[in-house]
Amino acid sequence: MAGRFPEGFLWGAATASYQIEGSPLADRAGPSIWHRFSHTPGNVQEGHTGDVACDHYRRWREDIALMRELGLKAYRFSVAWPRVLPEGTGRVNEAGIMFYERLVDGLLEAGIEPMVTLYHWDLPAALQDRGGWANSEVIGWFTGYARSMFRRLGDRVRLWITLNEPWVTAHLGYATGVHAPGMRDIFAAFRAVHHQLLAHTEVVKAFKAEGKGEIGIAVNLGPQHPASSSDADREAAERWDAYLNRLFLDPLFFGKYPEPVVDRFGWALPEGWEREVEKVKESMDFVGVNYYTRSVLAHDPEDPFLSARSVRQDAPHTDMGWEVYPEGLYEILTWIRDRYWGPRIYITENGAAFPDKLENGRVEDPKRVDYLRKHFLQADQAVGDGVDLRGYMVWSLMDNFEWAFGYTKRFGLVYVDYSTQRRVVKESGRWYACIIEKGEV
Secondary structure (H helix, E strand, O other): OOOOOOOOOEEEEEEHHHHHOOOOOOHHHEEEEEHHOOOOOOOOHHHHHOOOOOOOHHHHHHHHHHHHHHHOOEEEEEEEEEHHHOOOOOOHHHHHHHHHHHHHHHHHOOOEEEEEEOOOOEEEEEOEEEOOHHHHOOOOOOOOOOHHHHHHOOOOOOOOEEEEHHHHHHHHHOOOOOOOOOOOHHHHHHHHHHHHHHHHHHHHHHHHOOOOOEEEEEEOOEEEEOOOHHHHHHHHHHHHHHHHOOOOOHHHHHHOOOOOHHHHHHOOOOOOOOHHHHHHHHOOOOOEEEEOOEEEEEOOOOOOOEEEEOOOOOOOOOOOOEEEEOHHHHHHHHHHHOOOOOOEHHHHHHHOOOOOOOOEEEOHHHHHHHHHHHHHHHHHHHHHHHOOOEEEEOOEEEEEHHHHHHOOOOOOEEEOOOOOOEEEOOHHHHHHHHHHOOOOO
């Protein structure tokens, strides 16, 4: 491994604001859609909320010390939009933005590169009241917010991400209602897709005019394999590949939506989408890849969405029910290389949830070590085969609020005792620190 990764390769870890910060309304911050959603009974497992989470808003110095202990070269985190702009637009909340200034300064003092995600799902609730991502005005709202962040942090932050997993925002937030804002409206979902693409493009333009460094987008990707050699199963996998893997990348590189998506859902896209989507082509410096698993798909005419169903494989699975399939990371990285002309790539999320336990002051998590080792080797192979990979952000730095699953799933390199907020570096964290130090698995 040491001979393949480029000099300056960024080994890091990732988190998201609502999942770790806690104190969501502190210091005059506004509520987010996830604050509302988690406080609505029945939406989150065991009624959990992000009110305390990992208390990172108050314990960020302690958490930077943990990052130093792990030897991280980079830390990817997100900004809570309503902490900076309580109403989503207009007045900047000085206390909120200063929190992120202190965090960035602390990271830089520790020799850790900050990678800032502008949007990781916590839209200001005030903007959802005006339609959220389904309202075309969100393009201007998001651009104004981004400009505020560039002006305050652009002199210190080199790496920026516009949107995290915009497919999840649209599909789980607007189509199925599993995530905030909890809508079940296919029209709203495809407007959210389209407006996120346009907003991303405008923010990249603003960055190029006002900032220095690199800016990209983080997309969740995974191979979509047919369950058999039948034409029906192959076509089902192709539909899901177009909908999951190509829905955002094809517009960003080719200026058009994938044909299987247009054929099935073109009627749900906003009027004039063909002309508008041409404008988003080549509007970023890198692709952020969030990889966790693959899907194996069979044709299912009773499925109302894509006439497909996932077929569980006889293989190890994580606590999320996701198949452990390291080879999929290599497949995705080389697929991006070949389909999209070899862009610069960061792995912006990869990790696994397992039911970890704190015993005698230690957390033994050999399954996570094995998971990460196998995925690192796949990334190594991809680099050896010409993939321009610049960094690897393990998900997650610490156990946290796992969206609709609340605190029932643990992804962290660091164990969090939520009753006391005690942090304990897991064995996987210590192993990762050795990988970073030695540069080899």
